[in-house]
Amino acid sequence: MTSSDTDPRLEPVLDRIDQQMDAALERLQALIRIPSISTDPAHKADCQQAAEWLAEELRGIGFEDAAPRPTPGHPMVMGTAGTGERHLLFYGHYDVQPVDPLDLWDRPPFEPEIKDGPRGKIITGRGSSDDKGQLMTFVEACRAWVAVHGSLPVKVTMFFEGEEESGSPSLIPFLEENREALTADVAMICDTDLFQGERPAITTMLRGLLGEEVTITGPNRDLHSGMFGGAVINPIRVLSKVIAGLHDDEGRITVPGFYDGVPEVPEHIAAQWAELGFREAEFLGDVGVSVPAGEQDRSALEMLWSRPTCEVNGISGGYEGAGFKTVLPSKASAKISFRLVGDQDPHAIRENFRAYVQSVLPADCSVSFAEHGASKASVMSTQNPAFELARQALSDEWPKEAAFTGTGGSIPVAGYFNTILGMDAMLIGFAREDNLIHSPNEKYDLDSFQHGVRSWARILAALSRES
Known part of the structure; x- marks a missing residue:
């Protein structure tokens, strides 16, 4: 029996998400249409507009204090709703990368379109995957919970940044100045991928x-x-x-x-990695090489995540x-x-x-x-019960069981949450490697969006039961 079978609150929320998916996609397209390019001073007003749009959406689903908060650069968006023993902080960013070269786009980058893709329907446009589409999966999950039950099952603080794509110059001072309001039991970040495009993952190691x-x-x-x-x-x-x-x-x-x-990888994490079916030859072959070049006594996956x-x-x-x-x-x-x-x-x-x-x-x-x-690297403690509860909830939604994974890149905000706010972060995302983030013709799979919204609804349920 899965965790979703034991919670009578969850099924009507999932039904609501499926029934209202067209409206959710319309809202995502509205956000994508705002050209919130943070690194370009010419788009300062657009970043302000995106922040105000998000704050208004949050107020409409019960985050009554939601508002853009000024910084020396682009505003942060904050708002809190819900009650309960467990307090969750959700982070995403509303700013996007520049769109050059324009001539390589199939259509204008801020005119989103829903069309057929290699695996089904996709939504196109700058920010569709990084990070507006991902950010909105959590917003829509909260919207469905409030519509069905009148309130969220846990206390949630939303925190949206407007400078992630331009080096986050205002982030550390803002975290320090708002430490009390932002500190929660655990942070959640939606800015990562499905493993090999098909398996849900919680990233727990960032180099x-x-x-x-x-x-x-x-x-x-x-x-x-x-x-x-x-x-x-x-x-x-x-x-x-x-x-x-x-x-x-x-x-x-x-x-x-x-x-x-x-350190060496913990045995239970190494066991999960061994079951992932990482296609090393395909991974290397895609870039025209065949032999791993790092430490010869390590697998390519170890080299990427833990070395x-x-x-x-x-x-x-x-x-x-x-x-x-x-x-x-x-x-x-x-x-x-x-x-x-x-x-x-x-x-x-x-x-x-x-x-x-x-x-x-x-x-x-x-x-x-x-x-x-x-x-420094960021290593999250999977001994925190919230991590296993979230992993089980993800496994209930997707065909393949979720795993704790690492990432070769660096996501500084997760480290700042740890060092400044004293809490771990769960990095859960639904993008795929071919989403073309930072490139022309960025896209996001509609099944990533819909299953992403449903995944967050399941996680909210799981974490509220334990609290």
Whole structure:
């Protein structure tokens, strides 16, 4: 017997969601039509409009205090409704990426359309998946609960950001200033994918990120390689040695102390991963490769979710134009990023990396560094009963059982909820990898939207029963 079979409150809510799906899609299209591009000052008024639209929608379903809250940038939207012992914080973002190049779109990006897609009906438009479609799954679940039962089964605070796609410059100060109002038992974030497009997942591991830019200087100006080559140190050769020494022959990273704080995956999580059916050959083949390049004693899925990385993201030096120029360059630089896991300390790794570079630097060369961010990994405690209740609720809705998963990317807001507000976050999303987020012709599957709304209704029921 599934959890939904035991809760008489849930079935009429699910029926309401299905019956009102056309109206829900009309509301989503209305939100997509607002060109809330946060990074472009020309769309400041559009971001304000999107915030006001959302606040009005929330007030209409019982979040009476919902309103745009000003920041130095674009407004946050906040509102609280419902009662109960358990308090949930829901986060999403209403801002979207720029739409360039426009000529690659099949239709104007802010004129959404419902049409046939590869798996069924889809809704198109910038923000349809990232994150307006995802955000609205939770809003519509709350709408159905209130329509059927008159109120929500738990206390819920909505928190919508308007600067996620432009670096979230106002987020940390806002969290600190509104700590009391935003702190809940657990946060929920809808900005992730179904695993391989078919299995619901709760992301519980997010890698941190450290960025470093290294510039090595040799001679005081660019030189003629025929007149000076061999006698004068070449910074590109030095930089190449630095980069080559960052990994050993087994794919392990050689920076001293790098693996301090790197845990092994818990057995129950590893068992779930083993049952996911990750298609490693397909994953690699899609990008034209066939052999995993990281730590040789780890699977590709482990490398993506639970192991740290060191990657060179860009190199520059010497002549990079068309044709050929026999130059011995004065400078060479590289941008290097580290994805971090567990309890790795980004600041200690930065110091150790810089010490490593200094240790291999030859005479007549100097080095300078530029920081590009430093954030720790976020690891959620699945011992919190809410996580297993949510996993079971998702499993009731989808054909395949839900799993706790990781992600190779970094979602800073989840870490901020932990470090600033002191609570874990459940990352539950219904997007698919081919939704083309940040690209022309972004789309969202209608079954992702409908099952997403129903999933949140089930989660609300499950968490209210336990509270």
